[in-house]
Amino acid sequence: MHSFVAVAASVAAIGLPIALAGPAAATESCPTAAPAGGGxxxxxxxxxxxxxxxxxxxxxxAPRVDVSAPFSVTQTQVQTLQAGDGPVVPGSAKVSVCYMGVNGRDGSVFDSSYRRGAPVDFPLNGVVPGFQKAIAGQKVGSTVAVAMTSEDGYPDGQPSAGIRPGDTLVFAIKILSAAG
Structure with a gap:
């Protein structure tokens, strides 16, 4: 079990106010095994x-994100990888997700709930715009990916996560639940 402090520090990388972030209440977990090669x-x-x-x-x-660096986009793009069959996630929802964040500049993983083996709960209005765009409007149970511009991520960078101003970020996200 990870402490709240460790979880709060890691979710800061996706722009969550620490007071609102915490371990997921759901009994689901995020798989920690490395993804299969190839495919x-x-x-x-x-x-x-x-x-x-x-x-x-x-x-x-866990998901696999392979980057040919430096990777950058001029507009945020969202792709549904696997469609879920749950209700549509409203933009104001509190969600429980598993996610991996990768920096397009160098292909490094800067944050991953998969590494911790536990999902994270947070309100969508408490994260960076690109993360909101990836989740709102999707169905619960979906797996999505987003390549977000610096403007939709961290225009000023996030030094504690190794994110510099101008970095494109890529997230692979599994939406476990949504409320509200």
Missing amino acids: TPEWTLAGATGSVAVTGSTATA
Whole structure:
């Protein structure tokens, strides 16, 4: 079990106010096993520079995000990797998700609830715009990916996560639940 402080520090990388972030109440977990090598990615995107290939998580493995760095986009793009069959997530929802964040500049994973093995709960109005755009309007149970501009992520950077001003970020997200 991870402490609230560790979870709060890690979710700061996606722009959550620490007072609102905490371990998920759901009994679900995020798979910690490395994804299988090979296979066909569910989303491949050529950016303004570089490219990214994303394969969503499975019941037993974390997602795979392969970056040809430096990867950048000029507008935020969202792709549903695996459609869920739950209700549509409203923009004001509190959600429980598993996620992995990758920096397009160098392909490094800067935050991952998969590494911790536990989902995180947060209100959508408490995260960076690109994360909101990825989740709002999707169905619960969906796995999505987003390549977000710096403006939709951290225009001024996030030094504690190794994010510099101008960095494009890529997230692979599994939406476990939504309320409200």
